Amino acid sequence: MIQIADIRAAADRLQGQVLETPCVESRTISQLLGAQVFLKFENLQFTASFKERGACNKLAQLSSDERRRGVIAMSAGNHAQGVAYHAQRLGLRAVIVMPCFTPGVKIERTRSFGAEIVLYGDTLDEARNHALKLGQEQQLVFVHPYDDEAIVAGQGTVGLEMLAAVPTLDTLVVAVGGGGLISGIAVAAKALKPQIEVIGVQTLRFPNMFNAIKHAALPQGGSTIAEGIAVGTPGKVTQEIVATHVDDMVLVDEGDIEQALVMLLEIEKTLVEGAGAAPLAAMLKDPGRFRGRQVGLVLGGGNIDPMLLAAIIERGLVRGGRLARIRVNARDVPGSLARITALVSDAGANINEVHHQRAFTLLAAQNVEIELVLQTRGPDHIRAVLEALQQGGFPAIAQ
Structure with a gap:
């Protein structure tokens, strides 16, 4: 099993070869979650990953x-x-x-x-x-991606840098695929600060290390936006280290990761891939566990397909009430749509899309169902738009 000396030697070899990335507090995320949250920006490496x-x-x-x-x-x-x-x-x-x-x-x-x-x-x-x-x-x-002591030692330099930058950290949250990153970080962190808590994060769809450490048998497989940690089998070297040095393993779902990714993009103006957002997803899923603590999160990488990113952003806007789809019933007569759009405009919402539905509806034949996709300010604003339409004589619901 590797030791802190191996990681220090790796740090010497990497000097000037890789970037010593920033590890700084996100004040806004800290305020939202009730903890001091420090982000380690490994997505700033030349290839945009700690690898x-x-x-x-x-x-x-x-x-x-x-x-x-x-x-x-x-x-x-x-x-x-x-x-x-x-x-x-x-x-x-x-x-x-x-x-x-x-x-x-x-x-x-x-x-x-x-x-x-x-x-x-x-x-x-x-x-x-x-x-x-x-x-x-x-x-x-x-060159194995994770099940190699030289690889683990290299990844462990992330932990050295985090504790050098913020010695008061009491919790580290790290995404886990094959286990190379968390193994190296855990060895370094426990050697420097034995009382520190190291928590691994996996997706519900690929809980390989969770199963191994917790002696569970959760099913594996399926697509995930965190493809960087979609690993079927943990490493032998890494599993032994995780069992010895990592305090806990937690699971997050796709929605948790999407929410974290959009939050980092919107608040920190930093782009991460699904695996890179997993540590923040764990905090968002269970903020009470981390409240009042000084938590270090590793943003492991920033390589994400632009089309996937666009879809995640749009879904995040829907989840946050910034993009809404409403269905309005109206008489199919000239001027109805104009009155509806005027009411929406007066309520301060912007219309992205308009769809008429005449054939595939249970409404009376002289009526039409109009579906609107709106840009809104949040859930309260959506309710205000619906109320304005109702008062204007147009029954409407949010979908």
């Missing part, structure tokens, strides 16, 4: 023979970019095996760092097995 740390630490320790042969890795995203980028910096050949479902933007980003891309398999396990096979055939060094 650079472990990759760089691993590659920096290769022998001259291993450097000559080159490296191979399996990843659908952040690990691929971290390995490719630092291999290019060090002049190493890098082969990255990516599942066929990997978004094109991540493939091209990884290729831009000079890596050879191999698309194989419909699952991460199929891609991993193919990477191991290619590595044996071509005598390449396999």
